[in-house]
Amino acid sequence: xxxxxxxxxxxxxxxxxxxxxxxxxxxxxxxxxxxxxxxxxxxxxxxxxxxxxxxxxxxxxxxxxxxxxxxxxxxxxxxxxxx
Numbered sequence: 206x207x208x209x210x211x212x213x214x215x216x217x218x219x220x221x222x223x224x225x226x227x228x229x230x231x232x233x234x235x236x237x238x239x240x241x242x243x244x245x246x247x248x249x250x251x252x253x254x255x256x257x258x259x260x261x262x263x264x265x266x267x268x269x270x271x272x273x274x275x276x277x278x279x280x281x282x283x284x285x286x287x288x
Contacts, residue, residue, distance in 0.1 A: 214238065 208228060219236060222245040246256055269275065277284075 208225055210221050210223055210225055212219050214220075242254075246252060251259070
């Protein structure tokens with residue numbers, strides 16, 4: 206069984222955002238450090254308010270974009286060049 210819990214790395218320790226349930230002491234874990242991903246908005250010519258507005262307007266498409274059927278377009282250019 207795998208259990209995933211978010212946390213932060215601070216001062217050499219992992220601080221969990223919630224305590225795991227049904228996990229025994231001395232249970233082995235694997236820690237994966239995620240890169241902090243931030244976008245330089247000014248470099249792209251927009252501010253935080255414009256980015257929030259854009260995100261809100263595009264949210265209606267998220268369900269379609271993330272559907273399994275859309276994965277066919279992930280490598281569209283490569284597939285097209287093989288025709």
